[in-house]
Amino acid sequence: EPEVTQTPSHQVTQMGQEVILRCVPISNHLYFYWYRQILGQKVEFLVSFYNNEISEKSEIFDDQFSVERPDGSNFTLKIRSTKLEDSAMYFCASGGARMNTEAFFGQGTRLTVV
Amino acid sequence: GQQVMQIPQYQHVQEGEDFTTYCNSSTTLSNIQWYKQRPGGHPVFLIQLVKSGEVKKQKRLTFQFGEAKKNSSLHITATQTTDVGTYFCVSNFGNEKLTFGTGTRLTIIP
Numbered sequence: 001e002p003e004v005t006q007t008p009s010h011q012v013t014q015m016g017q018e019v020i021l022r023c024v025p026i027s028n029h030l031y032f033y034w035y036r037q038i039l040g041q042k043v044e045f046l047v048s049f050y051n052n053e054i055s056e057k058s059e060i061f062d063d064q065f066s067v068e069r070p071d072g073s074n075f076t077l078k079i080r081s082t083k084l085e086d087s088a089m090y091f092c093a094s095g096g097a098r099m100n101t102e103a104f105f106g107q108g109t110r111l112t113v114v
Numbered sequence: 115g116q117q118v119m120q121i122p123q124y125q126h127v128q129e130g131e132d133f134t135t136y137c138n139s140s141t142t143l144s145n146i147q148w149y150k151q152r153p154g155g156h157p158v159f160l161i162q163l164v165k166s167g168e169v170k171k172q173k174r175l176t177f178q179f180g181e182a183k184k185n186s187s188l189h190i191t192a193t194q195t196t197d198v199g200t201y202f203c204v205s206n207f208g209n210e211k212l213t214f215g216t217g218t219r220l221t222i223i224p
Contacts, residue, residue, distance in 0.1 A: 031210065033211070033212070035212075035214075042202075042214050042215070042216050042217055043151075043157060043202065043214040043217075044214070045211040045212060045213065045214075048210040048211050050210065055210045056209055056210045056211045058211065091156055091157070093212075101162075102147065102159035102162060103157075103159065103212055104159070105156040105157045105158070106156060107155075107156050108156050
């Protein structure tokens with residue numbers, strides 16, 4: 001069964017450092033998302049990406065965040081200067097051709113900022 | 115802003131008892147999806163409801179979408195230990211972001 005793959009599974013970084021979280025969405029999907037979940041809390045939308053550009057973003061997704069699909073398969077989330085409050089589980093998801101289809105989530109990257 | 119509220123936040127049930135979680139929105143929803151997240155896991159899609167008053171069943175799980183498309187429920191009959199996890203209702207409010215509900219964490223007492 002196709003799946004969304006995320007690497008690394010766990011990333012520890014010092015405050016102020018840049019991190020790149022990587023995702024390989026399901027190959028024929030067209031919609032890509034990043035979500036985050038602070039421990040034990042709700043899943044929060046960060047950004048959606050369609051047709052090689054950002055289609056929606058939340059207020060959380062400020063200038064320190066960026067997304068890229070550099071090579072047609074990988075989908076990355078970059079956090080330029082990490083803060084302690086960026087510590088969370090980051091989930092990548094992808095969806096099929098239509099907006100209202102199910103989203104397939106990756107296993108997540110646990111980011112710990114120290 | 116657009117949000118989806120769920121109740122209860124936590125539910126502890128004896129194995130074999132039934133469980134229901136409720137989802138409410140102040141605005142009409144174009145659709146509602148339900149996801150399950152096992153402890154330490156990632157959200158996994160369960161079902162999507164689109165039509166007013168729609169009812170769908172998956173084995174012991176029954177999903178309903180309200181007539182006004184502002185609320186939904188998930189009912190599990192005769193819970194099992196494998197049902198443990200957090201259940202989220204999710205909607206996109208007609209745009210491309212999925213807005214997750216606050217979730218209901220289900221724990222089962224064996």
